Amino acid sequence: xxxxxxxxxxxxxxxxxxxxxxxxxxxxxxxxxxxxxxxxxxxxxxxxxxxxxxxxxxxxxxxxxxxxxxxxxxxxxxxxxxxxxxxxxxxxxxxxxxxxxxxx
Amino acid sequence: xxxxxxxxxxxxxxxxxxxxxxxxxxxxxxxxxxxxxxxxxxxxxxxxxxxxxxxxxxxxxxxxxxxxxxxxxxxxxxxxxxxxxxxxxxxxxxxxxxxxxxxxxxxxxxxxxxxxxxxxxxxxxxxxxxxxxxxxxxxxxxxxxxxxxx
Numbered sequence: 001x002x003x004x005x006x007x008x009x010x011x012x013x014x015x016x017x018x019x020x021x022x023x024x025x026x027x028x029x030x031x032x033x034x035x036x037x038x039x040x041x042x043x044x045x046x047x048x049x050x051x052x053x054x055x056x057x058x059x060x061x062x063x064x065x066x067x068x069x070x071x072x073x074x075x076x077x078x079x080x081x082x083x084x085x086x087x088x089x090x091x092x093x094x095x096x097x098x099x100x101x102x103x104x
Numbered sequence: 105x106x107x108x109x110x111x112x113x114x115x116x117x118x119x120x121x122x123x124x125x126x127x128x129x130x131x132x133x134x135x136x137x138x139x140x141x142x143x144x145x146x147x148x149x150x151x152x153x154x155x156x157x158x159x160x161x162x163x164x165x166x167x168x169x170x171x172x173x174x175x176x177x178x179x180x181x182x183x184x185x186x187x188x189x190x191x192x193x194x195x196x197x198x199x200x201x202x203x204x205x206x207x208x209x210x211x212x213x214x215x216x217x218x219x220x221x222x223x224x225x226x227x228x229x230x231x232x233x234x235x236x237x238x239x240x241x242x243x244x245x246x247x248x249x250x251x252x253x254x
Contacts (some may be wrong), residue, residue, distance in 0.1 A: 003166035004250040006153050006223045010161035024215055037174065042118045044126035044176030045133070046206075047242055051172045058168060080166055082248055084229035092229050096123070096244075 001066050002076035002103060009076050012103040022097035023064030025057040026087055033085040054094075058082070061096045074100035118177040126176030130198065137205050144212045149221045149249070156220070159254040166250035167221065169210025174201040175241035200228070200243050207245035218251035225249065 002009045013036070037047050061082075069077050080098035087093050117162055155161070175183075179195035186193045204226055215221055227246045 002164065002165045005225065005248060006164075006250050010155075010164045010252060027129060037170065040174045040242060041180075042121050042125075042177045043129060044122065044174055044179070045129040047172045047174045051170060054170045054172055054246065058170060058246065062166075070231070080248075082168075082225070082227050082246055084227055084246075087232070094229070 001070065003062075003080055003098075004076075004078055005080045005098075009101075009103050012076070013102050014076075014078070014101045016074075016102040018069070018074045018100035018102070020064050020097055021068040021072065021074070021077060021100045022059040022093075022095065023066075023068065024093055024095040025060045025064070026091055026093045027053055027057045028091040057094045058096075060063055061094050065096050065098065069098075069100040072100050074102055076101050076103045090094060108159055114172070119181050120164075120178075122177030122179065122181070122210055126178050133202055133206075137202065137209065138142045140209050140213075141205070142232070144209065145196065147212055147215075147218065149208070149212065151222075155222060155252060159219075159252075161251040161252050162252060165215075165218075165251050166248065167211050167215040167218070167251045168246065169212070169214055170204035170244065170246045171203050171210060172242055172244045173199055173206065175199055175243075180241055194245050203228070203243040203245040204247070207247040211247045211249060215251035217253065219254045220252045221249045222252060223250050 008014065036049060040047055065077065077100055078100040080096060083095045085093045150156065182195040183193050207226065212221065226250055229244045230242065
């Protein structure tokens with residue numbers, strides 16, 4: 001599966017469009033992680049557990065989107081965008097969307 | 105009287121810890137950011153839709169990087185003071201700057217062997233805001249773009 005966040009896949013031509021595909025994950029605060037994060041809040045610095053959580057949910061959202069594109073018969077997704085929104089207190093959504101296409 | 109002293113200690117000690125450790129951690133982080141940015145200076149990274157010069161592109165992949173940086177207690181205290189008087193909260197500016205630059209660097213690190221990264225976007229979010237009590241002050245930055253190989 002080719003992915004890009006520009007309008008084309010460079011070096012290839014788009015032969016068919018399949019419309020919008022998307023994937024999303026909602027991640028929430030974790031009580032165990034929050035204890036460590038609470039300490040880190042005094043000293044500052046990177047919250048490694050939350051960085052991990054963010055990259056996991058990014059991978060998950062991407063793979064959900066790719067699955068959807070695959071089921072449509074596409075072999076590439078162009079113009080991919082990430083977006084975030086706050087769902088409730090202590091939870092956030094990571095949403096990724098793009099246009100499923102076939103390239104040759 | 106003892107209660108009052110304990111209360112003051114509970115407020116002052118985290119602020120002092122935040123001041124000393126927070127400054128050190130931030131300085132170390134900035135040193136590391138500058139060093140790695142210099143190492144990646146040869147990798148052109150743009151917000152343009154097309155490569156700077158036209159090349160025969162053989163491969164294009166989506167690359168991304170993320171970082172979550174926490175605030176320290178001293179900065180939070182400063183920001184609290186700022187909330188009374190208004191104005192620029194410089195304590196938070198460096199925090200956001202660090203998170204974004206770190207995310208961009210990680211994106212570049214994940215693009216092994218790329219010749220150029222185009223159309224870079226940066227997204228920020230937080231799972232900590234809106235929670236009324238015991239919230240963790242942190243910034244999450246996510247950078248992504250298309251890595252090209254000539």
